[in-house]
Amino acid sequence: MELGLYSFGDSSIDPATGRYVPEHTIYKNLLERIRLADEVGLTSFGVGEHHRVDYPLSAPVTVLAAAASVTSQIRLGSAVTVLPTDDPVRVFEQFSSLDLLSDGRAEVTLGTGAFFESYDLYGHDRTGVQSEFTEKLHLLRQLNQGGQISWQGKHRPPIDVPGVWPRPMDGALDMWVATGAIPESSTRAAELGFSAIYSFLGNPPAANAHLVDHYRAEAVAAGHDLSRLKVAVAGRGLVSRDSVHAAETMYRHWLPSVVKASEERGRPMPDRDLYEEQSTGIGPIIVGTPHEVADRIEAIHDSLHHDRHILHMDIGNVPHIDVMRSIELLGTEVLPQLAHLGNVTARV
Template sequence: MNIELGISSFGETTPLETTGKAISHDQRIRDLLEEIILADKLNIDAFAIGEHHRKDFAVSAPEIVLAAAASKTKQIHLSSATTNLPTISPIRVYEQYATIDAIAPGRVEIMAGRGSFTEAFDLFGYDLENYDELFIEKLEMLLKMNKEEILDWPKGKFTPEVDHKGIYPRTKKPIPISVATGGSIESTIRTAELGLPIVYAIIGGDPLHFKPLIKLYRRVAEKVGNDLTKMPIAAHSWGWLNQDKEKAIKDYFYPTKLLVDQISTERPQWNGMTYEQYLESVGENGAIFVGDSETVANKIIKVREELGLTRFYLHLPIASMPHEDVMNAIRIYGEEVVPKVKAYFRKKTEQDRFKLKWKN
């Protein structure tokens, strides 16, 4: 019944409501490091950083930010969110994260994905028509080198032949690799067959709509004989915290609408956000976790119980908020939300053990 509770971030650089100006990319990266260091001091389990190649997000090389964070933290687990495999060499990915593992042994994870945004395909010379094939082939290559020091890899459609070459540096244990998905059935099945942990991006609608997908993931894993105890199931959702619930809801609307409206100009399946839609999203059955510590903690507990999650990442924030407000939100999350959620599940575990003992 335990749950790992983390934070995810893209290092957003959208205009602030207070000034109408965006934080510079270099300042946002420095702020992000401070946020990770604070999360580490507050015993938050993990911090995951996304990869983008566009003006409204500062982090295009999460592995460099994670390496800097690794040298300044003591216990927090550090992950990408995601590493966009279709547009990068899997050999470079392994080398980079093995190097970070040398700085923070056992605290590094690769969260592999296709990338929600597609600007990297043109930027690095890849064809968007090969979106899925690129990911599948490169993931298989990454998994193989993660297990084997000497790589033998036949020339693929998108990857070069590697004839008995060592990939270095090596980690003492294989690097944990998870797969991020927006809720694709095909991705769910494939990840379960590979025996990999999965991370669902739950950013719209009712989170409980993911229940059939998670059941499918477990069913497929069991069918092919994979060990579900080694396959954490995670969710990543947008969120915001303030001591005053109504202030949190009010303050988070501007940046959320700003990003959603921007994405809606790029994706025909998205629509601009109204205040009524926003209130529904931050409400009891919505996918955005906004409010005071009690509201957010109770919502995490509900979603964890209904979906059977073993990990939860609060994306904090999705578009720019003042750095001091982000630090405040992290403090509330680490000092109030995380302890409350973990205490709830510790107590429930003890109750379940007592019931089992009494029954036997």
Template sequence: MEVGIDSFASVGTSENGETADATQSVAELLERIEQADRSGLDIFGIGEHHRHEFLDSANAVILAAAAARTERIRLTSAVTVLSAADPVRVFQQFATLDLISKGRAEMVVGRGSFTEAFPLFGFSLGDYDEIFAEKLELLLKIRDNETVDWSGKFRPALENQAIYPRPLQKPFPIWIGVGGTPQSFRRAGMLGLPLVVAIIGGETHRFRSLVDLYRDAGARAGYAPETLKVSLHSIGYVADTTEQAVEEFFPGYAETFTKIGRERGWPPVTRADFDAQRGSTGALLVGSPEEVAEKIRRHSESLGGISRVTFQMDNAQMNHAQLMRSIELIGMQMSPLLNN
């Protein structure tokens, strides 16, 4: 199983709890990607948001900087908000990243869990699903064809238009990121694209019916089972002991998700909520290397097998030293335990 890290390029905090500036936060993020590379992790993803607390609005730029400082780790978006982007420019950016990284780039496309990109770029939330489907169709056509003829509703038509540069990898890896919408799982299967399931709360095994829907749709469309890969994106944090992981992770996690909850109508996060999510079937991957490796095995079994798992830990206001140590533990201790 591949193991990696996803980051939203959060504005960091220092060891004394003070907020870092944006320059320092980006520099530390690049150090963490280098740490992931040294620690043997397989993948590092950068999200896309357009909010003051995140610095990932131009994720391809961050990934390109990381490509020049790493040797083996694969680099991906997590996710690219395709609905609010131009598929031509997105493809050009990630094709360029693939050339810079010598074939280590990927892309995860989705609609995003926040909606600020829609008004920012002049799109209507009323077109939420239709616009994504159309732009995904165009992106895949560009990936598979150097010269494109295409017309749609949300973008000017392309007539015998050549699109460059072309990536080193053929075909270029494109995954679909999904939440809990059955149509999204079905669409990914019908297209034969690998799937990233973002499970940030609840019980992971409850997504089994949706993963089965994806695999069934893929099989009906004629795709071999080995092409229908499933990746799990989870909130998590690994420390030397479970007690340390809980003590360090909970305060920032509770503050962050209570704040998001005020925007979405959720109740404040309590310690009881957190402990339930850390339980044997809960979504959070917080604990020691041994405990988290065993929990990922259970999650994989409950979902019928997963090929990749990524940790999202920087929205809990951890400082740089804590994140560096956690990445080291995930790569050097947890991943070998998981794959033995």
């Protein structure tokens, strides 16, 4: 198993100004976090694509290219790239370029997006999203395989070219698909031979073991080698020497972020009771001391046997000092405590 992080470049209202924190501050902090994650031996850092004031990070590959210049080992990828509103050829070219700049450390996670802002911004029809996503995954897989590209579909002009360049450093990109809560989503990723990442933000991760089992069974049925496919789990979390500090800090920034999302989607308003339910026991929010966080991740691993666990530490713009300390503890203390699982290894 691997430990990593992901971020949407979360911003928040600065009480001193009544305005959102300047984007250049958000970007500066994000690069410092990625650099530290590399230094303490974490495996990956994913940057999400959004087009909104509270998540002011619309061009992940640009930020990741900057991160490649200040890191040496950590894998750099998207979390996620909204494929239905993008062109698979352009996505492949951009991440292949990142792969070359980072000496083979690029990866891409593909999804339909948690929000619809990119669909509206680019004048993209929201109907038929799943069909378009599936079609573009097929094209991206063909692009990743290399060679002559002869392809046609319903959602973009046909292609008939001898190849697409540049090629990734090792010939192919590491590609993941963000899967949903329905088995069909897992089936699609498995049949196409993409690694799968599950964002269990509301339900306990262990309660979704059937989805992970379904993905692996479908991958085998499709003739894929499971040793070449990975399963990742994404969730929110924060590590601190003081368990109460970790829980309270996460709550103060989690609440306004999820309230805003709930208002936009017409969902019931989250509250303290929901937070307590999600951040204790087998819930999806992992907060506490290094020992507590390690125990929670190990318990999830016992149920899902996943290969990678990534945490969203800066939801709602958790203070930079708290995020930096959390990253340090995740790499220097949580990761070694998980080494006995066998497939969690700290780099030297």
